[in-house]
Amino acid sequence: MSTRSEIIRIGDALLRERGFNAFSFSDISRALQIRNASIHYHFPTKTALGLAIIAEYEERFARLRKSLKDRPVMEKLEAFFNVYIAAKEENKICLVGSLATDFYTVDAEIQEALGNIVQQVLNWLISILEEGKAxxxxxxxxxxxxxxxxxxxxxxxxxxxxxxxxxxxxxxxxQTLINELIHKQ
Amino acid sequence: MSTRSEIIRIGDALLRERGFNAFSFSDISRALQIRNASIHYHFPTKTALGLAIIAEYEERFARLRKSLKDRPVMEKLEAFFNVYIAAKEENKICLVGSLATDFYTVDAEIQEALGNIVQQVLNWLISILEEGKAxxxxxxxxxxxxxxxxxxxxxxxxxxxxxxxxxxxxxxxxQTLINELIHKQ
DNA sequence: ATTTGTCTACCTACTGATAGGTAGGTATCT
DNA sequence: AGATACCTACCTATCAGTAGGTAGACAAAT
Structure with a gap:
């Protein structure tokens, strides 16, 4: 794995564990055993790193949607919940929850990117719900x-x-959400 | 209003607007036009201020519950939602949401105090729901x-x-939450 | 009635740590 | 030779927190 993607991986983990304002380039450089300045080589600013973390989610998300395209709707619903289950396993929160709390402390570019990914998540869930209902x-x-x-x-x-x-x-x-969805009344 | 309670008021506003790690004693001292060290006179540490903010909520919460004790259950439900409606009016999030995101970055004392207030909120809502159902x-x-x-x-x-x-x-x-609660099936 | 001491609520001036970020150098690979 | 991916060494700003001083209010002692 490239250093760049390792930085994104650790940055994402820290972001969802502690929030955007509670992790530093030093945290990442310490974890990777490289110098602080080397992080700046890959990401000139913290905002750039934040944007890269969000972009990574967009790519993974697009791949996930594509791979599930022709699968049963129940499998899609499971995949949706699995995002949150996986986060819980690590005691982390989700990207959107983390950055929504920090919303007014991050650059406009991050706010915008977050808006886009929220739209994508909502639209995905909407399409799953529509398919399942139909x-x-x-x-x-x-x-x-x-x-x-x-x-x-x-x-x-x-x-x-x-x-x-x-x-x-x-x-x-x-479980309550799933039960309410798949049981009549 | 005393300086101490002004500090708590502004600290709470900043906490729910930006998160615990994104506001500083300087933000508060600037808003109050006093020096940084004067905030430390009232609250030796940021943790102490955090605890005071939470304690203020507990007091307000106890007063609210008491004042609504003999009121109709619908009024109690309204009071519950009003906490969040009031926050939304200021584009702020709630104390619990803010500190849950920052949970692993704050002192154990704050984690504990947060746990207590979560219990209180849940128990309050439980009692409202029970009363309304009965x-x-x-x-x-x-x-x-x-x-x-x-x-x-x-x-x-x-x-x-x-x-x-x-x-x-x-x-x-x-509105969906209220409708689901007060309408059969 | 005046002095004295104590307390409150600030102040100035500082500290060490850490933040994000930069300039410029170097080893390695193609 | 040039690009890549690091490095050392540094910068300025800000953070939470501290030491020690002071003006004013009040009360007790003289």
Whole structure:
């Protein structure tokens, strides 16, 4: 793995563990056993690193959507939840939750990039919900975008709140969302 | 108003706007037109200030619960949502959401205090939900604590996500929660 | 009534640590 | 020779925090 992608990997981990303002280039350089200035060689500014982290998510996200394109809708829903389950396994929160808290402290470019990825996540979930409903596998009466907002906010904050109340609550929230979706009434 | 409570007020505003690691004693001293060292006179450490901000919430929260003790359950539910509506009016997030993101960067004392206030909020909402259900005013099939977790996570992340997608979405989420609660099935 | 001491709530002036960032040099590979 | 990927050495700004001083309010002692 290249140093550049290692920096992104560690930066992402720190971002979702501690927030954008609570990690430094030094944290990354220490972890990689290289000098601080070497991080700046790959990413001139912290904003540039932030943008690269978000771009990485966009690429992974596009690949994931593509690979699931012709899979059953239930598998897609599982993939959606797996993003959050994987984060919980590491006691991390999600990118959107982390940067939403820090929103007014980051550069406009990051705010914009975050806006784009939020749109993509919401649109993905909307398409999953629509497909599942059309196939008679998912049940909900709310407008589909509203339903997507409800599920997304549940998952974002579930990662955060259950840092405090415990992982059992995270599983409860996740399972409740799935049950409500796949069971009539 | 005393300098001490002004410091808490401004500290709370900054905490919920930018996060714990993105505000400094200088931000507060500048706003109050006093010197940095004077903030340290009232709060020896940033942790002490954080604890005082949380303690202020506990006091306000206890007063609110007491004042609503004999009021109709619908009024109590409104008061619960008003906490988040008021935050949204200022584009701020809630204390719990902010500190959950910063959780692993703050002292254990703050983590503990945060745990206590989360318990209090959840227990309050649980008691409201129980009362409303017993009176035939609220409808839900989930275990009451699960329902409380769902509503709380929706509101915490609604404040965060709608910094990005807009206030209209916040209102949509809030109204959906109320509608689902007060309408059968 | 005046002095004295104590307390509160600030102040100036500083510290060491760390932040993000830069200039310029060097080893290696093609 | 030039590009790549590092390095040393440094910069300025800011951070939380400290030492020690002071003006004013108040109360007790003289």
């Amino acid at each position: 196939q008679g596998r998912f049940f909900f009466n709310l407008p589909v975008r509203t339903k997507a907002l409800m599920i997304t906010t549940n998952m974002i904050a579930a990662l955060q709140l259950t840092r405090i109340t415990g992982k059992k609550d995270f599983k409860e929230i996740k | 009176q035939g005013r609220f409808f839900f099939n989930l275990p009451v604590r699960t329902k409380a977790l769902m509503i709380t996570t929706n509101m915490i992340a609604a404040l965060q996500l709608t910094r990005i997608t807009g206030k209209k979405d916040f209102k949509e989420i809030k």
